[in-house]
C-alpha cells in the first residue's frame with residue numbers, strides 16, 4: 001500500500017545526508033567542546049561552523065545564535081528570559097491567542113511570577129491585526145511575542161509591520177519562527193525583530209536541536225545555570241551531533257529554499273482547490289487561495305458533520321498520515337485553541353484535518369489523498385447524526 | 399495506531415447496526431459534555447425485549463466502536479438487562495479503552511438508557527395500551 005506522510009508540521013524526516021554529517025560526532029569526535037586539549041577542537045569547530053550556518057539561514061551574525069534543545073526551549077527561554085531581564089522596566093507581556101503552547105504556557109508562568117499578560121486576538125483567517133498589538137501596548141509593556149506562522153492553520157503573520165510598532169514603542173519583539181525558518185525566507189533584519197526561535201526538527205534536521213537568535217546587546221535571563229556554555233546564557237554540555245545536524249539542515253535549506261517553496265506550493269494549492277471541490281461542506285481553515293500569507297506546504301480544513309480522529313484513523317488505515325485539531329484527538333480533550341480563537345464553533349472545529357506536505361511528497365501523493373479522502377468522509381457522514389439532521393432539515397451546514 | 403485494542407479497531411472498521419429505525423419505539427440522544435460529541439440510539443421493542451437497535455454517532459474512533467458494541471450487546475436483551483450495560487462493561491467488552499477515552503463508553507450506555515426511558519415514557523402516555 002502507498003504510504004503518504006503528510007504530517008510534516010509534527011516533524012520532518014531527517015535527511016540522510018544530515019544524519020551522515022552527524023555520525024562522526026556520535027563517534028570519534030565525542031569530546032566535550034569546552035575542553036582545551038586537542039580532543040575538544042573538532043567538536044568545537046563543528047559547533048562554530050553550525051552556528052555560522054544557522055546565522056546565514058536567517059541573515060544574522062553567528063555570535064547572536066544560542067543553541068537550545070528544541071523550539072519549545074527557545075520559546076520558553078525567550079518569553080521568560082527576556083521578560084525577567086526587563087522586569088525593572090515593567091511587568092506586562094503581549095502574545096497572540098494562537099501561539100504555540102510553549103509560548104502561551106510560558107506566559108502563564110510569567111503571570112504566576114507577577115506579570116500581566118494580554119492576549120491579542122486573531123481574525124477568521126488567523127491573522128493578527130498590527131493595530132491590535134499597538135492598542136495592547138502599555139507603558140509597562142516589556143515584551144511582545146507573535147509567531148511568524150502558525151503550524152495548525154498555516155497563517156503567516158505581518159511580523160515586519162508589528163516590529164515597526166514595537167520599535168516605535170521601545171518594546172522587545174520575539175517571534176516564534178519554528179514553522180517558518182528553513183521553510184520560507186526568514187531574515188531577522190527584514191523582519192525587524194529582537195529575538196527569534198527556530199528548530200531543526202521542522203526542516204529535515206534532527207530533533208533535540210533548536211536555536212534562539214538574540215539581537216546583539218539584548219539582555220536575557222538564563223533558564224539554565226551552570227557553566228559558561230553559549231556565552232553563559234545556556235549552561236550544559238552541548239549536544240554536538242544535534243547542533244551539527246541543525247547546521248547542516250540550515251545550510252541545505254538556505255541552498256534550496258526557492259525550489260522547495262515552489263514545489264510545496266504547487267502541491268498545497270492542489271489540495272486547497274481540489275479537496276473542497278471533491279467533498280461538499282469542507283471549509284479551508286486559515287488563508288484560502290490565492291494563499292499568499294500561508295505556509296507553502298500547509299493545507300488545513302474543517303470537514304463538517306464528522307470528527308477528526310475518526311477521519312485520521314480511516315486515512316491512517318489507507319496509509320495516509322495526517323493530524324487533526326479536534327477535541328477528541330487532543331489528550332486534554334479540548335478543541336484546538338487556534339481554531340476557537342479564529343471564531344470557529346466547537347462543532348466545526350471537531351472536523352479539523354490538517355495536511356502538511358514535505359519535500360518527499362509528489363503529485364501522486366496528492367492524487368492518492370484525493371482518491372481515499374472522499375469515501376472516508378462519506379462513510380463517517382453516513383454514521384453522523386449531524387449529517388442526518390442536515391440532510392433532513394437543510395440546517396446545520398455552513 | 400496502537401492506542402486502541404484490536405477489538406476497538408475491528409468495531410471501528412466494521413461498525414454493526416449503523417443507521418436509524420423508521421418509526422422507532424424509543425430514541426435516545428446524548429451529547430458528550432467532555433468533547434462535544436453526539437450519539438443517537440434508536441430502539442424497537444417487542445415483548446419487553448430489544449428487538450432492534452441502531453445508532454448514529456458523531457465522535458472519535460472509540461465513540462464509534464462503543465456505539466457499535468453497545469448495539470450488539472443490547473439486541474435481544476430485556477429492557478432490564480439492557481439497563482445493566484454500564485460504561486465499564488462496554489469498555490471491558492472492547493478489551494479496554496485508553497484512559498482519556500473512557501468517557502466515550504459512558505456515552506453509549508447513556509444513549510441506550512435514554513432510548514429506553516423514551517420508550518417507557520411514550521408507553522405511559524399511550525395509557526398502557528399494550
Ligand code: FES
Pocket residue numbers: 327328329333430433434435456457458459460461499502
Ligand atoms: S467522542 Fe470525543 S473523545 Fe471520544
